[in-house]
Amino acid sequence: MTGSRSPFPRSWSDRSFWPVIVGGCVAAFVMVLSPLAAIIWVSFFENKIISFPPTGYTFDWYRAAAAMPQFRDGFFTSLELGLVAMLVSLVIGVPAALVLARGRFPGREAIQSLLLAPLIVPGIVAGAALYMFLIEVELASGVQVAMTFTGLAIAHSLIALPWTVRLVTASLVGLDPQLKEAALTMGAREFTAFRLVTWPLIRPGVVAGALFAFIASFVDLEKSLFLVGPGMTTLPIVIVNYLEWSIDPTIAAVATVQIAIISAGLVLTDRYFKLARAF
Amino acid sequence: MSSILIRDLVKRHGAQVTVDRVSLEIGQGEFVAFLGPSGCGKTTTLRMIAGLTEASAGSIHFGTREVTNLPPYLRDAGLVFQGYALFPHMSVAENVAFGLQMRKVDRAEVRRRVDEALSLVKLAHLAGRLPKELSGGQQQRVALARAIVYKPEVLLLDEPLSALDAKLRTEVRTELRRLQSALGLTTIFVTHDQDEALSVADRIVVMSAGRVEQVGTPREIYQRPATRFVAEFIGLTNLFPGGLEGPGRFRCESGECFSTGSTDVPPNASVLAIRPEHVSLLRDDPAPGGACALAATVEDVIYRGALTEFVVRTASGAKLAAHLQNTDLGRDELRPGDRVIASWPADAPMLF
Ligand SMILES: Nc1ncnc2c1ncn2[C@@H]1O[C@H](COP(=O)(O)OP(=O)(O)OP(=O)(O)O)[C@@H](O)[C@H]1O
Ligand SMILES: [Mg+2]
Numbered sequence: 001m002t003g004s005r006s007p008f009p010r011s012w013s014d015r016s017f018w019p020v021i022v023g024g025c026v027a028a029f030v031m032v033l034s035p036l037a038a039i040i041w042v043s044f045f046e047n048k049i050i051s052f053p054p055t056g057y058t059f060d061w062y063r064a065a066a067a068m069p070q071f072r073d074g075f076f077t078s079l080e081l082g083l084v085a086m087l088v089s090l091v092i093g094v095p096a097a098l099v100l101a102r103g104r105f106p107g108r109e110a111i112q113s114l115l116l117a118p119l120i121v122p123g124i125v126a127g128a129a130l131y132m133f134l135i136e137v138e139l140a141s142g143v144q145v146a147m148t149f150t151g152l153a154i155a156h157s158l159i160a161l162p163w164t165v166r167l168v169t170a171s172l173v174g175l176d177p178q179l180k181e182a183a184l185t186m187g188a189r190e191f192t193a194f195r196l197v198t199w200p201l202i203r204p205g206v207v208a209g210a211l212f213a214f215i216a217s218f219v220d221l222e223k224s225l226f227l228v229g230p231g232m233t234t235l236p237i238v239i240v241n242y243l244e245w246s247i248d249p250t251i252a253a254v255a256t257v258q259i260a261i262i263s264a265g266l267v268l269t270d271r272y273f274k275l276a277r278a279f
Numbered sequence: 280m281s282s283i284l285i286r287d288l289v290k291r292h293g294a295q296v297t298v299d300r301v302s303l304e305i306g307q308g309e310f311v312a313f314l315g316p317s318g319c320g321k322t323t324t325l326r327m328i329a330g331l332t333e334a335s336a337g338s339i340h341f342g343t344r345e346v347t348n349l350p351p352y353l354r355d356a357g358l359v360f361q362g363y364a365l366f367p368h369m370s371v372a373e374n375v376a377f378g379l380q381m382r383k384v385d386r387a388e389v390r391r392r393v394d395e396a397l398s399l400v401k402l403a404h405l406a407g408r409l410p411k412e413l414s415g416g417q418q419q420r421v422a423l424a425r426a427i428v429y430k431p432e433v434l435l436l437d438e439p440l441s442a443l444d445a446k447l448r449t450e451v452r453t454e455l456r457r458l459q460s461a462l463g464l465t466t467i468f469v470t471h472d473q474d475e476a477l478s479v480a481d482r483i484v485v486m487s488a489g490r491v492e493q494v495g496t497p498r499e500i501y502q503r504p505a506t507r508f509v510a511e512f513i514g515l516t517n518l519f520p521g522g523l524e525g526p527g528r529f530r531c532e533s534g535e536c537f538s539t540g541s542t543d544v545p546p547n548a549s550v551l552a553i554r555p556e557h558v559s560l561l562r563d564d565p566a567p568g569g570a571c572a573l574a575a576t577v578e579d580v581i582y583r584g585a586l587t588e589f590v591v592r593t594a595s596g597a598k599l600a601a602h603l604q605n606t607d608l609g610r611d612e613l614r615p616g617d618r619v620i621a622s623w624p625a626d627a628p629m630l631f
């Protein structure tokens with residue numbers, strides 16, 4: 001086939017490359033998913049000392065985890081924090097996104113790139129900064145905020161906010177401003193135009209922003225590390241603390257519950273809004 | 280179904296004046312075309328009439344009702360956007376029904392009028408589709424149906440046919456024109472296509488750099504362009520820069536001297552224009568070298584079927600285009616290099 005003249009000598013469309021691509025994808029998936037699969041598997045092991053192969057399978061570790069107050073409290077604290085963070089980031093994030101996507105004012109680009117900062121700044125650094133800030137607030141006002149639910153709620157709202165703003169902004173950027181104008185010329189008042197045209201088109205982004213805000217808060221470890229106190233600890237930190245002293249399938253059971261909640265959140269989010277569009 | 284009266288309309292974007300003191304009177308049921316180069320302010324003017332862009336100065340009336348400061352939803356205008364702006368989450372029928380629903384028309388009537396509007400644009404069979412499932416031309420026709428279905432007081436069309444192929448374009452245009460006169464819809468139709476403007480409009484508004492250059496019937500615009508810009512923009516024109524040299528005589532920069540003909544001549548005329556179809560070419564005729572005759576050499580010949588386009592060069596080096604109708608089957612063919620005499624009727628020259 002010396003006569004064949006493709007612009008790419010051996011292009012991606014060349015079928016002989018397919019095994020390589022497929023193989024690469026499979027390898028990547030295996031690498032990402034095998035630790036998760038292992039944890040889920042271990043959570044059903046019968047023996048207390050983790051060893052392969054297991055002597056049998058059981059649900060006991062889930063019962064044990066649920067019975068342990070530190071896991072129960074951590075779980076509910078994380079759940080509440082996630083919901084508060086979600087609410088706050090919606091109330092502040094949606095209007096902020098509307099302004100960032102539509103408005104024209106100096107510093108708009110700067111704010112948009114600043115919102116990417118949480119992806120760049122190491123979590124532990126941000127956590128330390130938050131801690132110091134809350135201590136300063138405490139010193140200035142005399143009200144304790146660090147190591148309280150309020151302090152954690154503030155921190156988690158800050159963790160969640162950039163995600164909500166980014167997701168809602170992404171859904172607005174793809175929205176033609178003339179759609180609303182068309183509704184107005186056809187006789188719809190501002191609010192009707194928003195309700196019938198703008199809202200249905202940005203709703204997926206808002207729902208995704210809310211779900212993602214919850215997930216970002218629910219999985220956070222580093223940023224909360226300095227802010228938790230006795231009786232006020234999030235689930236990821238409880239897990240880390242427990243791991244310091246013992247490794248048994250209880251921890252695998254807790255992690256499995258956590259993985260299930262996060263996956264459900266992500267799958268739901270992606271159903272409403274293709275996450276790939278936001279980044 | 281009311282007249283539109285625009286007085287000294289201005290739009291400034293910062294220091295830039297996008298629309299500059301536009302004044303216009305459009306009669307009830309009239310079909311007016313806005314014609315002008317890209318960026319001359321057609322869309323901006325339309326948006327001010329629709330109420331989507333705030334006017335910096337001036338006034339707009341629909342009939343006796345002043346609408347200058349009314350929000351768009353109180354104006355009762357129908358607008359077809361240059362980019363269609365169909366609602367992506369609504370079906371074709373829902374898109375078309377929107378304006379009627381805002382007017383609280385009852386359900387049966389909505390359905391009847393949506394069907395009517397869709398069959399008008401030949402899309403009745405696609406009523407259930409989403410906009411993204413349509414071709415560009417089909418989307419454009421939905422946008423048109425959506426704007427006319429509620430019979431707005433004024434219909435504003437921003438290049439509503441630009442995505443259609445030539446045949447469909449003529450069909451929809453004819454249909455639109457028929458409907459427009461039947462309903463007596465006062466219509467402004469923005470177009471880039473001068474043939475389209477000339478063939479469908481009652482009157483044409485030629486715009487340039489935010490200003491109205493001329494308003495007139497297609498015939499007036501073409502035959503009596505008010506400015507050099509209009510003469511150059513509409514149709515093809517031969518231009519000879521130069522100056523007046525005594526009464527009735529125009530001296531070109533290239534050296535030729537032409538009679539100014541019978542048109543009114545502005546005292547400081549600096550350019551003489553002649554339409555190519557007014558020029559006739561005769562082979563090497565030793566005719567009396569009258570004021571309107573010129574010896575030239577054929578440079579280029581393009582056969583176009585109904586007519587042939589010639590480019591000839593005069594002795595002084597000036598280029599001249601001539602379009603000759605191919606009515607005489609026996610006429611001997613002129614070829615590049617042939618020597619000819621170019622001439623035109625005495626009243627053909629236009630001076631600016
Ligand atoms: N929001 C705006 N801010 C600044 N300048 C603007 C704005 N809107 C329009 N302009 C300018 O106003 C001028 C006229 O624009 P307009 O859209 O009315 O042109 P148009 O005649 O419709 O052109 P086209 O035929 O290409 O659609 C352009 O030079 C454009 O750059
Ligand atoms: Mg335009």
